[in-house]
Amino acid sequence: MVATPVPTAETTAPRTPAVRRGRRRRRRLETRDIIVLSVVVGLTVIIDLALIWGTSIASIFLSFTAYEGIGTPRYVGTTNYHNLFTIDPTFWPAFEHNVLWLAFLGLVATPLGLLMAVLLDRQLRFSRFYQSSLYLPVTLSFAVVGFLVQLVGSADQGVINAILGRTHGNGIDFIGNPHLNIWLALAFAGWRHTGYVMIIYLAGLKSVDPALKEAAIVDGASPVQTFFRVVFPTMRPINVIILVITVIEALRAFDLVYVINGGRNGLELLAVMVVDNIIGEASRIGYGSAVAVILLILTTGFVITYLTQILRREESR
């Protein structure tokens, strides 16, 4: 770089805008630069705006219409919402299952992942093996996990029944029983979520300044106190990320139950209702959109929390 002789026209170029625009010390963009930037950045922004944001907003509009996918949408006011809340027998069970899903991930799987990260964040024999085992399910798809649920829970050949010694026609149907299947699905959703949380917290714990922990221990704090009063609060950015990931995972839960039994009979979820209204017997675009809007409302608060954090950090930069 240094050896390259710099043409005189270019040497003055960085200075001219600096004089003209004060703090700008960059080279003025040439026409070809502006073309490249507009085309590539423009294309990326258009794809994102149209397919993610455009469709999100379209969801809201469509939710106030009756639309079967052909013809034009017909405005029906809040009828779709009214029907959802009062008539549709699957809505409230689905809603409750999503809440249960969130509670299970948030109160069981996430704390377990954090606990495992804390236990494994030190020089320990077999630490790599422990970490890898917990992380194993994270690379698997939920569709494959759905097959696992089948293998573990089926009435006549399932693993749980084999453990319980119920192998000769008296097996418990963990898949078919609408009060049991949700718990089996949750156990496997948590199985995958725990490893995910552990990985992110392991990285988070490494970024905590060890001097902080030292200081707390010198001050006579127990390891538990040190963790909850010092380490955990300093990981606030990570905690927010984990919170958002947990909420999104709970609301988008779909593949697992869909592979098990199509998301029926005790495994109803909001995301399944959305899909069933598209590819079910009748495509009811407006009605499915109303369910999607409820998902959107449930998500918004958490996403805003996360974005506030990013913006605050950007400002401090």
Added chain:
Amino acid sequence: MTTVATDASSTDGRPATRPGRQVPVHKHRTRPARMVLHAFLWFMAILWILPIFLLLYASLRPYAETQKDGYFSLPHKLNLDYYSQAWTGGSMGRHFLNTLYVAIPGVIITLFLASFLAFALTRVKIPFRRTLLVLFTAGNLLPPQIIVTPLYTLYYNVHLPTWLSSSGSVYDTYFGVILIHVAFQTGFCVFVLYNYMLTIPIELTEASIVDGASVWRQYWQVILPVIRPALGALATLEFTWIYNDFLWALVLMTTGDKYPITTSLNNLKQSLYINNNLLAAAAMIVALPSLVVFFALQKQFISGLTLGASKG
């Protein structure tokens, strides 16, 4: 290699302080506690591996045998019969190929667009930087089900000439599935690469600007080689995610023969529902690329995940 800030604190901070202060205390007092800890960790590790192990074990055994003795019995016969049966019975070769049609362009386009945008955000100071960053980061956080219904409607109604799409619209084309993967995944990658590029010294591009390099040359010859580790990590992660995707193809395609492998599992379940062991073999085949990522690319996968998080 990837998380500059975290690596520094863990390598020069921790080992220096740990042995001096804590090890002697632990040696005397907490031996039994250590044993309890290891017992607990072994229990967890085995519990976590067990389902996959059972899947593998079941897939290798004849159904008649497990039916008689149960899944926890010792094997009399182990073979790969169910694997070949699942492979041909489920036309899995074709579905794997379908996955590649989606995943390869999907990953390449996503990484190209995301890295260029991150470059433009950090180096060129394009207008609306903060708005763009929020737009892309937030877009990635929405549950896909929020947008799937209008997307389906959109794809169904955007017409393509029949030489491009047999359905006459974007619906039921690989193009449509690739496009939504790109749109959805670009958000995450922009966020990760944006943070990664902030850690690269500004002098690097500054020097090339003095040389009169165009924006494209700064991106292609200066930035791309430097961010290669992050791109490797993201490529691993994105490939896994696109490979694992079940929803998009299910809703945006209708021809079962065109389904990528993960989506085709739902149909395989019906066509292979002869016995659980055959299904287990099919699931193992589908899980195989995930397991390759797990064993061979663990470092890339994890750093891809934590790159986004630890810089947050």
